[in-house]
Amino acid sequence: MSTPPGTLRFTPDHEWVRRDGDIAVIGITDYAQSQLGDVVYVELPEPGRQLDKGSEAAVVESAKAASEVYAPVSGEVVEINQAITEEPAMVNADPVGEGWFLKVRLADPAELDGLMDQAAYDSFVAGLG
Amino acid sequence: MRRTPLHALHLAHGARLVPFAGYEMPVQYRAGILAEHLHTRRQAGLFDVSHMGQIRLRGGGAAAALEALAPGDFVGLAPARMRYSLLLAEGGGILDDLMVTRVEGGLFLVVNAARKTADIAHLRERLPPEIAVEPLADRALLALQGPQAAAVLERLARGINRLAFMTAAEIEIAGEPCFATRSGYTGEDGFEISVASERADALAQTLLTAPEVQLVGLGARDTLRLEAGLCLYGHDIGETTTPVAAGLSWTIGRRRRAEGGFPGAAAILRELAEGPPRRRVGIRPEGRAPAREGSAIIDHDGRGLGHVTSGGFGPSVGGPIAMGYVETRSAAAGSALALVVRGIARPARIVPLPFVPHRYHRPSTGAPA
Numbered sequence: 001m002s003t004p005p006g007t008l009r010f011t012p013d014h015e016w017v018r019r020d021g022d023i024a025v026i027g028i029t030d031y032a033q034s035q036l037g038d039v040v041y042v043e044l045p046e047p048g049r050q051l052d053k054g055s056e057a058a059v060v061e062s063a064k065a066a067s068e069v070y071a072p073v074s075g076e077v078v079e080i081n082q083a084i085t086e087e088p089a090m091v092n093a094d095p096v097g098e099g100w101f102l103k104v105r106l107a108d109p110a111e112l113d114g115l116m117d118q119a120a121y122d123s124f125v126a127g128l129g
Numbered sequence: 130m131r132r133t134p135l136h137a138l139h140l141a142h143g144a145r146l147v148p149f150a151g152y153e154m155p156v157q158y159r160a161g162i163l164a165e166h167l168h169t170r171r172q173a174g175l176f177d178v179s180h181m182g183q184i185r186l187r188g189g190g191a192a193a194a195l196e197a198l199a200p201g202d203f204v205g206l207a208p209a210r211m212r213y214s215l216l217l218a219e220g221g222g223i224l225d226d227l228m229v230t231r232v233e234g235g236l237f238l239v240v241n242a243a244r245k246t247a248d249i250a251h252l253r254e255r256l257p258p259e260i261a262v263e264p265l266a267d268r269a270l271l272a273l274q275g276p277q278a279a280a281v282l283e284r285l286a287r288g289i290n291r292l293a294f295m296t297a298a299e300i301e302i303a304g305e306p307c308f309a310t311r312s313g314y315t316g317e318d319g320f321e322i323s324v325a326s327e328r329a330d331a332l333a334q335t336l337l338t339a340p341e342v343q344l345v346g347l348g349a350r351d352t353l354r355l356e357a358g359l360c361l362y363g364h365d366i367g368e369t370t371t372p373v374a375a376g377l378s379w380t381i382g383r384r385r386r387a388e389g390g391f392p393g394a395a396a397i398l399r400e401l402a403e404g405p406p407r408r409r410v411g412i413r414p415e416g417r418a419p420a421r422e423g424s425a426i427i428d429h430d431g432r433g434l435g436h437v438t439s440g441g442f443g444p445s446v447g448g449p450i451a452m453g454y455v456e457t458r459s460a461a462a463g464s465a466l467a468l469v470v471r472g473i474a475r476p477a478r479i480v481p482l483p484f485v486p487h488r489y490h491r492p493s494t495g496a497p498a
Contacts, residue, residue: 037145037348038163040442041417041449043471059471061419063162063442064348085417 003112008096009072010121016096017072019112020103024073027100028060028091031125036062039091044080044102051075051104053111058101060091073111075104133179134269134329142344150242152180155346162348166444169315169353170485173275174345175336182245183265183323184238184252191235194260198252199229200372200391202382206231209297211310214380215372216240216248221393221400222368223375224251226360228321230297230310235260237297237308239270239321241362269329274319274353276488277341282309282320285335289320294489303335311490314350316357316483318490355450356443358411358482364422365409365438365452371397374405374454376482407435408460411482412451412468416475419449420468426453427467427474434459434466443484450484451477 003009009017014032018025033039041061051057051071058069080102084090091099106112116124131152139146144155155177157165168174186195192203201214211230215223225244230237240248245264252262273282283290286302289309297310305328313319324332336342351361360366366375371393378401385391389398414420424437440451451468459466462481467474 037157038161040163041419043418061442063166063352063444064156066419066421 003109008118009112009115010118010124011070011072011115012124013070015069015072017112017115019106019109022106022109023078023103024075024106024112025100025103026057026069026072028069028095029121029125030095033092033095033099036060036067036092038063039088042084042088042091042101044082044085045077047077047080049077051077060088069101071104072115073104074107076107077102078105079103131180133177134326135177135179135333138330138333139177139344144344144346147347149347150180152242154180155344156348157346158344160343162346162352163444165343165345165349166352168343169275169317169345169349170445171275172341172343173273173277173281173319173339174315174349175333175342176272176274176345176347176350177269177333178272178321178350179269179326179329180242181270182238182240182242182248183268183270184240184245184249185232185263185265186236186238186252186256186260187263188235188260190257191260192231194256195229195236196385196390198255198392199227200381200385200394200397201229202384203229203231203236205382205384208233211295211297211312212380215366215377216251217372217392217397218368219392221371221396223362223366223370223372224248224368226362226366228310228312232297232308243363265323267326268323269326271322271324271329271333271336272313272319273322273336273342274313274315274345275317275341278317278319279490281336281339281341284339292320292490294318294491303332305332307332314357314359315353316359316485316487317353318488349444352441352444355439355441355452356445356483356485357487358452358484360409360452361439370409370454371400371405373397373400374407374409376409404457406457407454408457409438409452409454410460410462411480411484412437412440412453412466412477413480413484414449414451414468414475414477417448418470418475420451420470420475420477424451424453425469426455427469428459429465429467431474437468445485452482455479
């Protein structure tokens with residue numbers, strides 16, 4: 001079973017990924033941004049870098065602390081969202097839209113099938129209290 | 130986990146509570162750290178700092194006795210005046226930093242939450258038996274900080290605006306008997322208000338009815354004090370730092386420099402004369418990446434100069450700021466260096482402290498700064 005284009009998938013580390021053909025758009029969830037609080041800095045990888053699923057893809061810092069963003073899927077970084085490095089508050093304002101982090105060319109689309117769908121992620125977050 | 134008398138108020142205002150020095154404390158409210166920080170700089174922020182230790186030293190000789198443990202001139206402290214000071218270890222390291230106010234029949238101390246148990250034991254052990262060390266466990270402590278703090282309080286306590294920076298008064302605020310000092314930990318004008326625990330919630334609610342006042346959590350308290358260049362005990366100062374290295378030589382009174390008689394006096398006075406081997410400095414990273422506590426400070430050859438002791442994003446500065454210790458010969462303002470963040474050396478520069486000018490209320494000088 002494959003993940004249809006446009007659907008969101010989620011990791012237990014609160015990254016989201018949206019498939020768009022052979023490209024995956026990656027960001028952090030609304031829950032993640034609310035837990036972080038005000039985002040003041042984002043560090044993104046260089047385009048062209050190969051990311052392995054689960055490896056560190058980006059860094060996001062709030063007023064309090066720094067956190068890693070892990071690659072939910074493997075692939076080559078093809079685009080980064082420069083706008084959030086200039087205006088990190090966009091990550092708080094629109095985490096699943098304008099606040100996206102990076103795009104990768106999917107090395108193995110089947111990796112998406114191992115991630116949570118919206119309902120599974122929502123109940124995962126609900127369970128975090 | 131202990132709670133302050135304002136616990137219910139925190140919950141009602143959407144506080145995110147975190148463990149801090151054995152207390153459940155609000156790190157932020159719904160507005161968030163950036164908004165709370167900026168609100169304090171523009172209007173007035175209300176902080177619950179009831180976790181801090183309030184201690185009364187009772188006895189006519191309290192001021193002279195405390196001089197054996199800290200380098201301040203307390204004997205020369207006029208009634209209702211206060212000083213920032215340091216409890217020192219025998220080697221000259223810092224056991225805690227504290228506020229010392231001259232009150233009727235003794236001194237009133239405010240010490241750090243994480244240190245209060247140790248401080249009380251230290252004071253009881255070292256002070257002569259005729260000086261009573263009385264922890265005021267039944268009192269809350271509120272801080273109202275920011276350029277509108279005085280105007281807000283003047284409406285509730287006529288005459289309070291006559292207090293100058295670093296002075297104190299017993300005063301009724303909105304009908305509640307309080308002990309207020311014109312002091313704080315933000316670099317702004319403001320007050321710290323000691324009030325009976327059972328009256329703290331009512332007082333806080335009254336203060337919050339003022340349109341200028343908003344609750345501010347410990348997250349913004351930290352960014353405000355860092356921008357103001359103020360030390361955080363256990364981070365910027367501690368048992369391995371001396372007052373001289375920390376840039377706190379000004380806490381050593383002139384008479385105390387001449388007479389000594391405080392712990393570590395020999396080492397500290399020698400360091401004062403010869404200069405410390407390392408010094409606390411302000412650092413501005415050139416890029417946007419904050420350098421957190423523990424980041425290595427290196428020179429352009431990659432040689433280690435020291436470490437960051439406090440670092441983060443300064444909301445009023447609009448960029449990353451840090452404090453740390455470097456070798457004295459590399460400590461001049463303007464010096465270029467680098468901070469190692471996630472394995473990458475990032476250019477930075479030593480700058481004078483504070484990052485944001487202090488705006489204390491000093492009517493005698495007439496100067497706004």
